[in-house]
Amino acid sequence: MKIFKSYTFEAAHFLPQMPEGHPCRRIHGHSWKMELHFDGELVLPYEWVIDFHEIDSVVDPIYKILDHNFLNEVEGLENPTSEVISIWVWNKIKEQLPALCKVVIYETPEAGTEYVGE
Ligand SMILES: Nc1nc2c(c(=O)[nH]1)N=C([C@H](O)[C@H](O)COP(=O)(O)OP(=O)(O)OP(=O)(O)O)CN2
Numbered sequence: 001m002k003i004f005k006s007y008t009f010e011a012a013h014f015l016p017q018m019p020e021g022h023p024c025r026r027i028h029g030h031s032w033k034m035e036l037h038f039d040g041e042l043v044l045p046y047e048w049v050i051d052f053h054e055i056d057s058v059v060d061p062i063y064k065i066l067d068h069n070f071l072n073e074v075e076g077l078e079n080p081t082s083e084v085i086s087i088w089v090w091n092k093i094k095e096q097l098p099a100l101c102k103v104v105i106y107e108t109p110e111a112g113t114e115y116v117g118e
């Protein structure tokens with residue numbers, strides 16, 4: 001059984017590897033969407049994979065780092081592409097919630113990444 005939980009956060013970034021004058025080299029912001037997907041058996045007697053509230057309690061400190069922040073100043077996000085952010089989120093969550101099977105980051109409604117741990 002697969003379940004998911006999604007979160008939105010507002011954050012600014014720029015991509016330091018882009019050449020001078022490139023729009024992504026300038027500081028700009030996005031309304032990011034983060035989806036966390038989990039794969040596991042139904043746990044009895046609850047008949048759920050993981051309590052959504054348990055997911056929230058693990059995500060909360062990570063969300064607080066991301067939301068209304070300047071991502072380039074976060075340790076590990078010095079080059080905050082969607083790809084880097086999805087790996088960063090995975091590494092923060094996987095140990096605490098081993099059923100995590102996919103992190104999806106939407107940088108815009110039309111563009112983003114999926115990371116499945118490799
Ligand atoms: N593979 C990636 N490509 C790009 C990333 C990224 O993280 N991974 N990031 C950017 C920029 O951050 C840019 O802000 C996002 O680009 P884009 O999706 O093009 O967003 P726009 O708001 O510029 O959308 P338009 O439809 O082009 O106006 C770039 N590439």
Ligand SMILES: [Zn+2]
Nearest residue numbers: 013024028030
């Ligand atoms: Zn951007």
